[in-house]
Amino acid sequence: MLQNSKYLYKNIIYIGVGLLLILSQCNVEKKSTPFSLELRAGWPQPTIPPNNPLTEESIALGKSLFFDTGLSIDSTISCSSCHHSQHGFADQIAFSLGVQGRLGFRNSGTLTNVAFLPYFNRDGGIKSLDLFSAVPIEDHQEMGFNLLAASQRLSQNVHYSKAASQIYDRPFDGFVITRALASYLRTFISDNSLYDQYINKENDASFTxxxxxxxxxxxxxxxxxxxxxxxxxxxxFSFQNNGLKDTYANKDRGRQRITLNEDDEGKFRVASLRNIELTAPYMHDGSIPDLKSVLQHYSSNGSNHAVKNAIIDSIQLTATEEDDIIEFLKTLTDMDFIENPKYRKGAPF
Ligand code: HEC
Ligand code: HEC
Structure with missing residues (x-):
């Protein structure tokens, strides 16, 4: 009897060790295939934080999350609801609709080349792309949710939780959501417009x-x-008042919202003009519908706001010159980027 129970214990130990071995083999293996951004010569290297290296796996996870409505409180809105790849990841209406039809107060601008920006949002209020995604997820007007609840909900998805351990060696949580989305956003590189080819004398590119x-x-x-x-x-990337308005409404005084300094009223980060042809309507509030009206705004020298940049007053353009500039701006459209199938929902990256 005594002998038997000894065997029994021994066997239990063997079985235990065996199980541990099997489990450790099933344990999710780390997977990280380094991904390097292909950049045109002469372009700066974007800063990529050492704790969030770009990998094929982190980008793929970020891409799935970008299209996942589960990040919003009522599972109706995803990042892609307001950032459309075929429009340089901008929206085509002045103010995008968030959950339950809630209206924001800024135009959803382009995410083209967001990896190179020194700070985010038009007032520069956010410093880190790696933390950025918490903002739209938690914004009442956008996804109206919170990062903790979102990660608890989405961790039910086996694909996500497996990816989190494989890539980041941790459970699927807010860290994983924000870092993976940042990795995906960093791939939005647009550097192959006619303008780029022309100034680099490539493919016989020529200008009219x-x-x-x-x-x-x-x-x-x-x-x-x-x-x-x-x-x-x-x-x-400086903050400038380009004379858009005589007075800026309380809810959006631009850079002043962040610094609380009156001299910053109506100052916004100078907008990038890449893919500008496709990102109408224009300006922080989407108040200018097309490029002709933008040019007319500049040639009329804008408002008389106290902190308007003086350069705006000295711009002088005829109607033909406005049209010429518009034709030039259209050379900044990069169809390789816009039409790249890898940015479409469900397509392999
Ligand atoms: C309801 C619409 C909406 C949703 C949903 C949304 N965004 Fe945005 N996004 C905006 C608007 C509007 C802005 C401009 C805010 C500003 O400039 O202050 C913006 C700005 C940004 C910026 C900063 C761009 C810059 O030029 O500085 C990034 C990055 C971004 N969004 C990523 C995301 C990601 C990732 C998600 C999903 C987690 C997301 N957005 C969801 C509307 C939205
Ligand atoms: C004093 C600096 C300054 C000068 C000079 C200037 N801009 Fe701007 N531009 C800005 C700022 C700042 C914004 C963003 C304003 C906002 O968000 O409301 C902007 C926005 C734009 C936009 C809209 C971008 C978008 O995504 O909504 C276009 C197009 C544009 N400028 C074209 C031009 C052209 C063409 C000229 C020359 C005729 C010009 N700008 C001269 C500062 C300037």
Missing amino acids: VTQKRGMDLFFGPKAQCSSCHSGVLFSD
Whole structure:
């Protein structure tokens, strides 16, 4: 009897050890296939935090989350509801609709080349792309949910929880959601417009006479667009009041919302102009419907706001010159990026 129970114990131990071995083999293996962004020569390297390296797996997870309505409180809205890839990840209406038809107060702008931005949102209120996604998820007007509840809900999805352990070696949580989305957003690189090919003398790319005139005006002393819209993204990322309004409503005084400094009233981050043809309506509140009206705004020298940048007053353009600049702006459209099937829902990345 004593002998038997000894065997029994021994056997239990063997079975236990065996089970542990099997379990440890089933234990999710880490998977991380490094992914490097292909960037045009001369473009800066975006900053990628060491604790969130780009991998094929993190990008794929971020992409699934980007289209997942489960991130909103009533499972009706995903990131892609307001950021459409075929419009440079912008929305086509002035203010996007969030959960239960709630209306925001800013235009959902382009996410083109978001990896290069030094700060986020048009008032620069958010400093980190890795934390950014908590904002729309928790914003009452957007997804109206919270990160903890969202991660609890989505962790029921075996595919997500397995990916979280494989990529980040942790349960599916807020860290995973925000980091994976940031990885996906960092792949929105648009650097192959006609303009890029033309200035790099590629593929026999050429400009029409009008496009060339528009470019010279854009960079020249009459239009002075490039005094703010400069660099590879056509933005110097400074905050400027471009004379859009005489007074800015309480709810959106731009940079002043963040600094509480009156001198920042109506100042917004200089907008990037890449894919601008496809991201109407324009400006922080989507109040300008088309490019012709944008150009007319600049040639009329805008409002008389106290902190309007003085350059706006000295812009002088004829109607033909406005049209030339518009033709130039259209050379910044990058169909390789816009039509890339990898950004479509369900398509392999
Ligand atoms: C209801 C519409 C809506 C939803 C849903 C939404 N966004 Fe946005 N998004 C906006 C608007 C509007 C802005 C502009 C805010 C601003 O400039 O202050 C914006 C701005 C951004 C920016 C900053 C861009 C910049 O130029 O600085 C990023 C990044 C972004 N969204 C990513 C996301 C992600 C990721 C999700 C999903 C988790 C998401 N958004 C969901 C409307 C939305
Ligand atoms: C003093 C700086 C400054 C100058 C000069 C300037 N801009 Fe702007 N531009 C801005 C700012 C700031 C914004 C964003 C305003 C907002 O969000 O309301 C902007 C927005 C735009 C937009 C809309 C972008 C979007 O996504 O909504 C276009 C198009 C544009 N500018 C084109 C031009 C052209 C063309 C010129 C030259 C005729 C020009 N700008 C001159 C500062 C400037």
